Amino acid sequence: MGAGAAATPVSYKGMEDNVKGLVLALSSSIFIGASFIVKKKGLKKAGASGLRAGFGGYSYLYEPLWWMGMTTMIVGEIANFAAYAFAPAILVTPLGAISIIISAVLAHIILEEKLHIFGILGCVLCVVGSTTIVLHAPQESGIESVKEVWDLATEPAFLLYAALVITLVLVIIFHYIPQYGQTHILFYIGVCSLVGSLSVMSVKALSIAIKLTLSGTNQLMYPQTWVFAMVVAVCVLTQMNYLNMALDTFNTAVVSPIYYVMFTSLTILASVIMFKDWDRQNPTQIITEMCGFVTILSGTFLLHKTKDMADGSKSMRLPKHADEEDGLGEEGIPLRQQDSSMRKS
Template identity: 80%
Template sequence: RLARPASAQAGVGGYSYLYEPLWWAGMITMIVGEVANFAAYAFAPAILVTPLGALSIIISAVLADIMLKEKLHIFGILGCVLCVVGSTTIVLHAPQEREIESVAEVWDLATEPAFIFYAIIVLAATFVLIFRYIPQYGQTHIMVYIGVCSLVGSLSVMSVKALGIALKLTFSGINQLIYPQTWLFAIIVVACILTQMNYLNKALDTFNTA
């Protein structure tokens, strides 16, 4: 239905998928899954939660093969195998994460020079991809969309971790909502999610799901 000429497709900047009940059904189930993932960040080290989240790639690839009849080629199978091997290796050899007692502590880590430098590099690369390379190569090279989603996602991990800890501590009686940093992290999480959702839908519309 979204391929009809009357509807502007996501791949060319349209948002007609927002009128599709099936898209919203998928989005709601995805949100439920992400809430569970979000809770995991509050109770487990990020270095364990993030690689395990990559296993959803395998589920998506298999479902695309079964439901959308998109053939999973040898490179797709190899990619799935590498996801499993990489995730397993990271989980088995993950270093011990230190206990974090407040949002202020996460803020101190986020404002260290090394992380600020990293964030600036990531934001610069993201803007270059969005404003220079997506208009030129968005219809032919999937990596420009994947690059935006991955770069923005790398920044969201710190904010999701901070927000998860803030809510966990608040529910346990130590109110973290009084700190402006909590709300700043919440804004960053929302901005990252909206950016990833937008460019992921463009990629799904333009390229094969698997």
């Protein structure tokens, strides 16, 4: 009986932390979802008077609207950062699906990127899947020092994962993006997602360090804390650069769900490897969480496919020039491709 009584406060504390993480994660999704739209407006406005971000331009840095969107995203990321201090990544990260819904609805209203009826069903599936994961998420493991996180990060399994991610990112950046970045969305988003899975693990470590420091156990004196901080800085800058390229080149309603699916899948994988989240759960809980995640994937897939249906013959690739509204000719064929075909004939 004594053991049961001792276990109850710990369990309650873990549940309370999960609720805090849940609220912070939901707030983060609202801000981030809105930021996609504001940044897209800023990118379009900047692209009308300068070299577009999708072609290596940085004129958006002079656009106040883009900075407004960036500020909104930063607020969302701060809330997300705080969420990782209280709840496991396997709970916080999938809740990014809410940002997809916010982004899709606002894109429909503000950017006039039509949302098909099945896209609405996709939003509902995202909510159902998120709820399933929330109800069956593991409680945060008790970590008392940033050194414990460092020990987890330097285990062979996670070091192998990190090495594979870094190698793949370098190959994509230097080989595939110069050739296919403007026509294949997966390369820009792939870099963001791969780097993002490492950044979340570092954000998790850094947020735990700050949480412990604020509670009276100083973690800033450990060099590991600053290593995690540097990794976060490098990863976030890389993500921001390639996400801007993706947003400027492709339709927002396509970028958001694909980024979410790839980023969340890789982050859950990284979290399972590093923090061993599933070691604290039984098979039923794990299977239920995976079903919830598959439900979210189904929702994002619907959002993606029905966007194509709503656009009809429009390509998901955006124009190079501001005066070419869609950059498409008849039957959805890019204008440059049509011109080339006419010259050959």
